[in-house]
Amino acid sequence: MLRSFYSGVSGLKVNQAKLDVIGNNIANVGTTSFKSSRVRFKDMISQNVTESASPGTSLGGMNAKQVGLGVQISGIDTLVGQGTMQPTARDLDVAIDGEGYFVVAKGATTATASLVAGKLTGGSAGTEISYTRDGALIKDNLGNLVTSDGARVMGYALAGNVQSAAPQNASTSALVPLSIPDKITDLNGKVQNVTSFTIAKDGVISAVLADGSVSEVGQIAMATFSNPEGLKKTGDNLYQSTSNSGTAQVRSGIVNDEDKSSGYGDMLQKVLEMSNVDLSEQFTDMIIAERAFQASGKSITTGDEILQDLIGLKR
Numbered sequence: 001m002l003r004s005f006y007s008g009v010s011g012l013k014v015n016q017a018k019l020d021v022i023g024n025n026i027a028n029v030g031t032t033s034f035k036s037s038r039v040r041f042k043d044m045i046s047q048n049v050t051e052s053a054s055p056g057t058s059l060g061g062m063n064a065k066q067v068g069l070g071v072q073i074s075g076i077d078t079l080v081g082q083g084t085m086q087p088t089a090r091d092l093d094v095a096i097d098g099e100g101y102f103v104v105a106k107g108a109t110t111a112t113a114s115l116v117a118g119k120l121t122g123g124s125a126g127t128e129i130s131y132t133r134d135g136a137l138i139k140d141n142l143g144n145l146v147t148s149d150g151a152r153v154m155g156y157a158l159a160g161n162v163q164s165a166a167p168q169n170a171s172t173s174a175l176v177p178l179s180i181p182d183k184i185t186d187l188n189g190k191v192q193n194v195t196s197f198t199i200a201k202d203g204v205i206s207a208v209l210a211d212g213s214v215s216e217v218g219q220i221a222m223a224t225f226s227n228p229e230g231l232k233k234t235g236d237n238l239y240q241s242t243s244n245s246g247t248a249q250v251r252s253g254i255v256n257d258e259d260k261s262s263g264y265g266d267m268l269q270k271v272l273e274m275s276n277v278d279l280s281e282q283f284t285d286m287i288i289a290e291r292a293f294q295a296s297g298k299s300i301t302t303g304d305e306i307l308q309d310l311i312g313l314k315r
Contacts, residue, residue, distance in 0.1 A: 002303040003047070003067060010070030011296030014041055017073055018289040025277045026286075033095075033133035033237060034275035035078050036282075042074035080228045083276035085268065092145075094135035094199055095273040098265010100222035100251065101131035101239065103175060104151035113154055113175040120175075120223060120248040129154075131223055131248065133273055134237040143179040145205075145220075149236050152177035155203065156219040156253035175250070178218040184209060201266035204254060222264045223248040 018039040028034040046066040055061040085095055096102070103120070105111045107127035114121045123129045130151065137153060138146050145153040154175040184207060185191050192209040199205055203220035225231065230245035241248055251264045 002306065003069060004299050004303045007068065007070040008296045008298075008300040008303070010044060010072060011299070012293060014039070014071050014073050015289045015293040015296060017076075019286065019293070021076060022282050022286045022289060025282050026279065029275050029277045029279060031237070031275050032136055033083060033273045034277065035080050036275070036277045038077050038079060040074040040077065041071050043068055044070040044072050078229050078231070078233070079276060081276050083274045086272050086274050088270050088272055090270060091197065091199075092137040092139060093270055093272050094137060094220070095268045095271040096133055096135065096222065096265050097268055099224050099228065100264040101133055101224070101228075101248075102135065102147075103154040103221045103223050103248070103250065104130050104132055104147055104238070105154055105177065106130070106151050109177070111152060111154075111177055115173055115175065115250055118250055118252060120250050130234065130238040130240055131231065132238050135267075136272060139180055143181045145178045145180060145218075147236075151238070153220060154178065155205075155221040158204070158216045158218050158254075175221050178205065178220065180205060180207060180217060184215050184217070186211075186213065186215070199267055199269040201268070202254065203251075203267050219253050220267065221253075222251040222267070224251075224264055225249070 021037050021039050025036045028036075046068045049065040049067060050062075052064040053059075053062040080099075082097070085097065103113060105113065105123055105127050107123065108125075110124070111127040112124045113127070113129055114123070120129065132147065132151075134147065136148055138148060140146055140150075147153065155178045157176050180194065180197055182194055183191050184194060186209065192211060192213075194207045195210055196208045197205055197217075198208070199220065203222060204216055205218045205220065207215045207217050209215060225241065225248060226246035227244055230242050231239040232242050232245075234240050
């Protein structure tokens with residue numbers, strides 16, 4: 001049997017996988033904060049026709065003669081580069097300008113995520129912790145801050161402190177679900193309506209009360225990973241940590257009204273991060289993969305024609 005048959009089949013398989021990845025990238029060109037992927041190939045084992053030989057007294061050295069047996073997928077990488085920032089007019093749209101991720105949880109309403117020396121060690125019983133860069137947030141009818149699919153946004157608890165009061169430090173032991181209440185009791189014991197709110201670059205949510213005073217009601221957490229390309233996509237714009245992504249390192253909360261952390265990026269209110277898919281690059285890769293697929297198929301049909309000619313020689 002001709003070796004070109006097997007090489008051609010392997011070429012069909014890997015280029016089909018590449019077209020699958022390209023198709024997924026193109027389909028998600030409008031997906032908020034989507035990270036595109038790429039496929040890398042590597043050659044398969046080669047068969048030695050003759051071994052190499054070292055120089056001798058009568059002949060010089062000779063290289064080995066090898067026939068390649070095809071191609072295989074070397075890796076499918078997630079490209080975590082930041083997408084373009086698109087301004088919006090919505091208060092609950094938040095983008096991360098940097099390498100950080102939002103921490104979100106599904107499970108009990110009392111869900112918590114434990115922190116040890118800034119590292120996220122897990123969630124409370126029945127809680128599933130995930131990460132996302134999709135900042136199109138929603139406030140439900142109870143005031144909870146959630147994603148479009150209802151996952152609770154996690155952060156640091158800050159008791160409602162009016163600006164003139166002494167600021168409270170963020171908790172260092174756990175993250176909790178955040179909420180933006182409709183009413184807040186001020187320092188004088190008066191219940192006031194929340195008229196608006198802002199989200200600062202450090203993630204602190206400040207509610208503006210009816211009398212113009214400001215109360216900090218929480219701080220959105222931000223996590224980073226030593227290897228973000230190792231995160232596992234789970235759908236719904238969510239990621240989960242893996243053994244190769246490393247443990248989530250959570251940005252420290254405000255301490256005496258000052259953010260002590262750095263290197264995570266800034267949160268931008270009324271902005272959304274768009275997909276990082278480059279359509280011109282994807283179409284170019286698609287043309288190359290399509291031609292490679294056709295060429296691999298042609299090598300199979302050419303091998304078949306050669307076999308037919310060999311059979312014809314017997315007649």
